[in-house]
Amino acid sequence: MQWETxxxxxxxxxxxTQSKIFSGAPTAFGAEPNTQACAIDLGLPGVLPVxxxxxxxxxxRFGRAIEAEIASRSVFARKNYFYPDLPKGYxxxxxxxxxVGRGKVEIxxxxxxxxxIGVTRAHLExxxxxxxxxxxxxxxxxxxxxxxxxxxPLLEIVSEPDLRSPQEAVAYARKxxxxxxxxxxxxxxxxxxxxxMDANVSIRPPGQEELGTRTEIxxxxxxxxxxxxxxxxxxxxxxxxxxxxxxxxxxxxYDAVKDETRGMRSKEEANDYRYFPDPDLLPLEIDxxxxxxATSDLPELPDAKRERFxxxxxxxxxxxxxxxxxxxxxDYFEAVARETGEPKLAANWIGGELMAALNKAxxxxxxxxxxxxMLAGLIKRLQDGTISGKIAxxxxxxxxxxxxxxxxxxxxxxxxxITDSGAIEAMIDAIIAANPGQVEQxxxxxQKVFGFFVGQVMKASRGKANPQQVNEILExxxxx
Ligand code: ADP
Ligand code: MG
Numbered sequence: 016m017q018w019e020t021x022x023x024x025x026x027x028x029x030x031x032t033q034s035k036i037f038s039g040a041p042t043a044f045g046a047e048p049n050t051q052a053c054a055i056d057l058g059l060p061g062v063l064p065v066x067x068x069x070x071x072x073x074x075x076r077f078g079r080a081i082e083a084e085i086a087s088r089s090v091f092a093r094k095n096y097f098y099p100d101l102p103k104g105y106x107x108x109x110x111x112x113x114x115v116g117r118g119k120v121e122i123x124x125x126x127x128x129x130x131x132i133g134v135t136r137a138h139l140e141x142x143x144x145x146x147x148x149x150x151x152x153x154x155x156x157x158x159x160x161x162x163x164x165x166x167x168p169l170l171e172i173v174s175e176p177d178l179r180s181p182q183e184a185v186a187y188a189r190k191x192x193x194x195x196x197x198x199x200x201x202x203x204x205x206x207x208x209x210x211x212m213d214a215n216v217s218i219r220p221p222g223q224e225e226l227g228t229r230t231e232i233x234x235x236x237x238x239x240x241x242x243x244x245x246x247x248x249x250x251x252x253x254x255x256x257x258x259x260x261x262x263x264x265x266x267x268x269y270d271a272v273k274d275e276t277r278g279m280r281s282k283e284e285a286n287d288y289r290y291f292p293d294p295d296l297l298p299l300e301i302d303x304x305x306x307x308x309a310t311s312d313l314p315e316l317p318d319a320k321r322e323r324f325x326x327x328x329x330x331x332x333x334x335x336x337x338x339x340x341x342x343x344x345x346d347y348f349e350a351v352a353r354e355t356g357e358p359k360l361a362a363n364w365i366g367g368e369l370m371a372a373l374n375k376a377x378x379x380x381x382x383x384x385x386x387x388x389m390l391a392g393l394i395k396r397l398q399d400g401t402i403s404g405k406i407a408x409x410x411x412x413x414x415x416x417x418x419x420x421x422x423x424x425x426x427x428x429x430x431x432x433i434t435d436s437g438a439i440e441a442m443i444d445a446i447i448a449a450n451p452g453q454v455e456q457x458x459x460x461x462q463k464v465f466g467f468f469v470g471q472v473m474k475a476s477r478g479k480a481n482p483q484q485v486n487e488i489l490e491x492x493x494x495x
Contacts, residue, residue: 037064058103083118133175
């Protein structure tokens with residue numbers, strides 16, 4: 016039997032504010048437990064929350080970036096539940112009236128077509144604290160509570176159930192991740208929990224309008240886990256239904272070690288949370304001026320940049336999309352392209368050598384030892400014939416290991432290309448004289464031996480002979 020997969024994602028992204036959403040305590044990651052939680056974050060009696068305008072500004076930027084309606088009036092509500100990392104007994108969130116309404120995000124499918132994914136809403140809320148089980152931090156078998164994270168601003172971005180495969184879900188999540196980083200509202204650091212995903216998954220017979228019963232897999236913090244968790248969950252649901260079982264709506268956890276999802280608790284209904292407007296906070300009103308200031312400096316967004324790179328620099332769709340993955344990478348590319356006037360070469364070097372080196376070192380473009388200016392310098396020496404393509408790779412490696420810019424490396428290592436045809440001829444004469452057997456084979460029609468001679472000349476010149484000249488002179492001399 017055939018089944019259609021239906022997925023909707025809820026993404027929690029921490030907003031890059033200095034202080035918490037309702038208090039002045041800092042939000043920096045990695046401090047000693049409970050050193051960054053003030054009376055408000057602890058939920059002590061008698062305190063009052065004060066909304067952080069910066070969190071609102073960042074949410075508004077997101078709304079604009081996904082072309083959503085931004086509510087001129089939104090309301091904070093209390094979502095009541097009991098958990099040790101939530102000392103107040105409720106989370107301040109937005110419920111019926113979120114700040115960001117319907118919007119859209121476009122993803123590119125494997126076959127190159129563009130699919131529009133609906134965003135239902137995005138709302139502001141506070142993060143909870145963390146339970147610590149690490150025996151190095153708390154006693155064996157004990158659990159500690161760290162409230163540093165409590166009150167960190169979150170934007171929860173809820174998608175429509177428009178996604179039809181684990182791959183589409185990943186493409187969408189990556190797109191949202193790219194977007195929040197582009198517009199500078201979140202560092203998107205997944206290891207530190209700045210970007211966490213919940214996947215709602217159901218299946219239905221193709222053609223059926225009505226949605227199937229869904230399960231929600233909580234707290235996925237990598238794209239790979241997102242994909243694997245959904246894959247597992249779809250298979251589990253298919254097997255269960257096909258063997259005559261009934262799905263229950265529930266919350267599940269993904270276990271990366273066993274690569275499976277496990278039931279955690281039956282799904283709570285909204286009314287279990289007894290939502291009601293928070294009497295401590297006024298409705299949030301946003302006027303035209305705030306909106307204009309918050310969004311006036313939005314950068315060029317990834318889709319627009321990708322299309323421009325394609326049109327303006329003649330890059331392939333693949334390169335355009337690769338080089339716009341992040342703003343930093345795109346800026347780097349544009350700097351190299353402008354300085355050299357060689358966008359395609361710039362794209363090849365960045366997509367090839369540079370990315371390989373970055374991936375190997377597991378660092379981001381911003382930390383690259385080889386700056387845009389240095390890569391441009393290398394490409395110029397390649398263009399003006401000072402060095403050959405092969406030597407250029409060697410120069411790149413030297414720049415990467417901190418030996419200076421291209422000109423310094425070329426000079427100190429004596430890597431200038433040999434273009435003096437007299438010198439190349441002398442080398443070739445010597446090689447021909449030393450290899451009479453191969454000369455005979457070549458003249459007898461064994462074309463392959465040509466490569467042997469090229470190799471010998473390159474070896475003799477330590478890779479520096481101009482390849483084109485080598486070919487020409489070799490051909491002439493061997494024919495003679
Ligand atoms: P809740 O807030 O209780 O989790 P929502 O109705 O807000 O529920 O939906 C949350 C997410 O689940 C949304 O992303 C939505 O698209 C998705 N969703 C809802 N129903 C289904 C379904 N049957 N199958 C897959 N995803 C679903
Ligand atoms: Mg949910």
